[in-house]
Amino acid sequence: MRWTTFFIWLSTSCAPTLSGQLQGSSGQPFGPDARVNITPLIEPVMPKDSASNQTLVLKVQPDGKFSTDAKLPPGDCLIEALVPGYSLASIHVNIDSKNRVELKLRPLPPTSLRATQLPNGQQDSRGSGSANLAPPSM
C-alpha cells in the first residue's frame, strides 16, 4: 500500500511544467494584455488531476517571463505568444519535465491615432453677415 502511494506521488510530482521568457526588441516592458497560449497537440491518457488537453492561457509578466505549475500532458505542444504590438510568434515543443521556452518577438510598426480630416475646400459662406437682404418694398 505504501509503495503504491509512493509511486503515485512520484508519478504525479514528476508530471512536466513549463516556464519561459519572451524577448521584445526594445527592452520595453510588456503590457498587461500580453498572453501566452499553450495547446497540447496529442491526446494523452492522463490521471484526473493533470492538466487537460485544452489551451492554457498564461499571463505574461512585464519582464516577459511566464510560467505555470499546471500539470501538462507530455508530448507535443504549441506555444503561442500573443502580445499586442508584436507579430504572432509560436513554437512547437515536446513537453518533458521542467521545460523552459524562449521566444523572440518581432515588433509591429507603432500605431498612432490620427484624426480623419474633413473633405477639402469646405467653406460655409452662405449668408454671412447681418445685413438685411430683402429689397425695399415698392
Added chain:
Amino acid sequence: MKFNLLVAVTLQFLFACTPKETTVRFHVDARTNQGEPVSAAAVIVDGKILGETANNGSFSGEIKLPVSAKSRVELRKDSDTYYFAPYVQSFEVSSVTPQDVAVAAILYFVPKPSPTSAKVLAGPPANASLSSPDNSPDHSKNTASDANSAATTGTAQETVAKVSADTASLTNEAQGNPQPNNADNLNVAQKTVPLDQATAEQPKDKSTVVAEKDSESEAESQIPDSSVYPQASAANQGLFIFTVHVISGAMPVADVQLAIGDEESSQLKTVCTTNQRGRCVVRFPTKPQTPVTFVTSKKGYKTNVTTVLIKNKDKLRVQLEQGHTLDIYAVTESYGHVYGLEDVEVYFGGKKVGVTDKFGRYSHAYSGKNDDLIAVSLKPQSFLPETFETDFVASQQMTLVKYFAPLEPPPARLTVLKPTASGSISAEALAKINDDFTKVVQSSARKMLFSSMAFKEVSFEEFEQKLQRSGKGLKDVARHGWRNTDLKAMVDAVIVPTIVLGSTPVLELSVIDSYGHVMAAGKENLLSLDDLNALDRAVGSVGKRIDRVFPFEGAVLKKEADKVVINLGRSQGRGVKVGDQLDLFGLQTEKLGHSQLHGKIGVLTVRVVGDETATCSVSGLAPRAIIERGDLVRLRTRKVEDSKSGELRITSARGLTLQPVAQANVYFNDIWLGATDSTGRLPLTAKGSGTLKIIKMGYADYTQSISLNDQIQHNIQLKRQLAYLRLESKPSSAVVKLDGLVIGKTPLSTPVSVQSGFVKIELEGVPGYKAYSSVLELDQGTLALVGEEAITLERDFRAAAQNLLKAGKPTEALALLNEISKDHSDYLFGRHEAGEIYLNVLDQPANAAAAFSAVTANEAVQQFTDKRFVASHINEGIALFATAERLATDNAEAARAHYQKASEVLERVMPYLRFVAAKDYPHAVHNVDYHRALCRHRLWMTTQDPKLLVETVRGWRNYLEGSARAIPLDDNSKSYIGNAEVYLKQASASLNSSRSVSRQ
C-alpha cells in the same frame, strides 16, 4: 410496234394534260389551349401569307398548290404581351380536284415579362403617364393621323384593328358589334378580365368614336395630370425624422407605398416607398402638432392605416397581413386641386359597409375568392353622380379612384396681391402706389369679381401667413406657382395687379394659377394714379374681361344622344356663350382593357345657353371613353381666333446670352392673347395688323405696330429695367464684385446702376475677414445696404489658426479657434479643427473628444443629414477610446463608460463612411473597424461578460475577414491587422476554454 407507239403517245398525252396544280381551300379555326378564339393570326401556306383569322378565330381562303406535293400550313401570331407558339401542320395535295383542308389550330401562349404589362395589370394610377389618355400611346398615336378633320368611324376601325389586342373587349360596343375594330375576344386565364379600377356603366349608345387632334397640346402638356391619387407630396425633406418599418410576420417588406394624410388639404400624399429592409424615412420640416395618419399599401397585402403622434427620431412598426384589400378613394378636383371627400357612403353588394374618412379613403379587407364578383356603390353628399355603381372581379390588388363633381360649380378661390410697379418708375409715382392704392384695388376687385358666385375671395393676410409657413416668397409663387405646397388647398389662383408707369399709366391684372401659368389677363389705361375712381372703373373693366377668359369648371348633368347638358350657364358670373369650348374629363378604358383611367377625354362645344345650364355637342371624344353624369368640364380660354398665325418668342439679353422671358403678357390691339411659357414662347392666335404690347414686370414695356400673318416666328427682345445699388460693409475697404466684375471698394455711397433681376454680389480682400458672396434679386429702384443694413464680414479665424499651426504654435491656434462663436458660419469647422489639434498635436484625447462632440451635437450632423462632418463622428469615437485607455489604470469604471460610448459612436458612423473624402477613406475604415472591435475587447476584459466575449470574437473576425482584406493598407493599418490577429487568438482561446468548461 404500232401498239407501242400508241401507248407511248397516249401516255405522253396523259402526262401533258395532267394539271400540276390544284386549288386548295383552307378552313381554319384557331383557338388557344383554353378554347378561346385567336384573332389576327397570320395564315401561311408554304411561305405565302394568305390572310389573318377573324375575331372568332376563323379563316377561309384558297391557294393553288402542286398536286402530290407535301405542303405546310402555319399559323403565327405576334403580340405585345404574350408569346404564341406557332402552329404547323403538313398535308399532301392528293388529287387534281380542288380540295378543302380543315385546320383546327391550337396556339399555346405564355405572358411576356414586360414592365408595361405589369404596370397595367397592377392597376392603381400610380404612374401619371398611364393615367392620362392624352399620354397613352393609343390616344396620341391614333389621334395624330386624324388631324383636325372629322375622323370617320372607318379610320378609327383601321387604327384599332392594327392593335393586336389580347384581352376581352370591355364595352358593349365591342361585345355587340362584331366589326374588326373591336378588341379581340381573347380571354386569358379568366372568364372576365379583372378591373383594377372602376368600370363605368356600359354605354347603351354608340358614340361616334372620333379622335380629335389636340390643338393645345403644348399648353396641356404643361399641365400635369391630376388624376393620380394618392398624389405625390413635395420633396421629403426636413430635420424632423420619423422612420417607418414595414414587416409581415418577421420579414421586412420592400416596395410598400407609404402615404400620409394632410388634414388641412384633405389629401393623402405618397411620401416614400420602403427599401429592401422594409424601411422608409419620412422627414417633416417642423413637428406635426396633431397625430398623423399613415396608409401603407402593397399588392398582395391588406392595406394598413395607423394614426400616431410624431416624435423626432421615433419609429413606427407596421405589420402587414397578406390578403386582399379593396381600396376606395372618393375624390373631387377643383382647379387642379384634388382632395378626398369625407362621409361618402360605401356599399358592397347593396349593403352599407362604411363611409370614407377625411381623406376620402375607405379600405375593405376582402376575404372571398379570386374571381368573385363584387358590386360596389358609392353615394356622396352633394356631389355628382349621386350614386356610382361598379363591379369588381376580385384579384390581388383592387383600387377604385372615383372622381365626383360638386352639384353646383365651385367658385374659383382667388386672392388679390399687392400692386407692383413696372415701367418708368419714379419716386413720385412709387409714393402714390401706397396702402390706400392697394385698398382701392382690392375693394374694386371685391366688388367686380367676388360679388358673383363664380369667384370667392381669400384674404391676402391669410394667404401671406400660409405662404410664410410654406417657406416660399410672394415672388416665387407668382413666378413658379405653388403646385407642390399646401397653398393649393386654400387658393386656386392669385390676381397680380401691375401698374405700368409711363406717359399713361396702365393697370394690368393677371390671374396666375397654381402651376405659375397666366390663366387670364387684362389691362386698362388710367387717366392718372390719383384718380381712384378711375382705378375703380379700370378694375371693373378688367375684371369683366377676366370673367370672359377665366377657365371655369362645372360638371356634366346628363347626356342625351349626342348632346351633353352641363351646369354652367350665362348667369352666376360665368358668362358662358354659344361657341365656347370646354375640355371634358372622365374615364377612358385603357388599351388592353385592364383598367380605366381618369383624364381628359374629349371636347364639348356650347350650342344652347340657359341661365343655369348649357347644352353642348361633342366635338371630340377619345376612343373607349364614356361621358357620364358628374364628369368634370373646364372652359377653354377664349381666344380671338382658333387658327394659329405664328409664334412669338420673347428673350432678354444677359451678358452675351439671350434668356427666355416667361410670364410676359402679350396684348394685340388691347386684347390679351396670352402669356409666354417657360421657354419664352407664345403661339399667336390673332391675325392682321395692329399694335402689339408686351408687359412684364422688371422690363421696359414693348409696344410696336405689327402684322401677324402666316407661320412666322416673331423674335422680340425686352430690355431690363435698371436698378441701383448702394453698399457698405463692416469693416470697409472690401473689394466689391457684381457678377464677377469689380466695381469698386466699400463704401459705395454713390448708387451703382445694375440691370434688374438676379445679381451675384461678392465682397473680399479684407485681411483677416472671410469673403462674402450672395445672390440678390434686384427690382427697379434702389437697394441700399448701408448703415444698419450694411454687410458685416466675418472674421476668418480658421485661416489665422492654420497659419499659427504651421508656425508651430498649436496652443495659440487653439485659442483662436476657441473664439469662434456658435453663430459664426465656421463654428462647426472650427470645433473640428480644434479637435484635430488636440488629438494629433497636443495628445489630449479628452479635450479632442469634447471638441468633436460639439460638432456632432449639431442636429443635422447628429442625424447625418449634413454629411460633411462624418469625420467628426469618427474622430469623436477614436478620441473617446484614447481617453478610456488613459483612464484604464486609475479609474476602471470611467474607462468602461468611455469604451462603451466610443463603441456606440463608431457603430453609428459605420453606414456613412462612404461620405469621407476619398483619400481618407481607407484610413477611416480601418480606424473605425479596428477601434470598434478593440473597444469591445477591452470591455470584455474588464467585465469578463461571456456575451461580450462572443461579440469580441465576432468583431475581430469581421474586421480580419472584411476591411482588412478589402481596404488598402498603410503602415498603421498593417499594425492594426497584426494586433487584431493577436487579440482574436486571445479571445478565441478564452471562448474555447469557457465552452469546454461549461461542457464539463
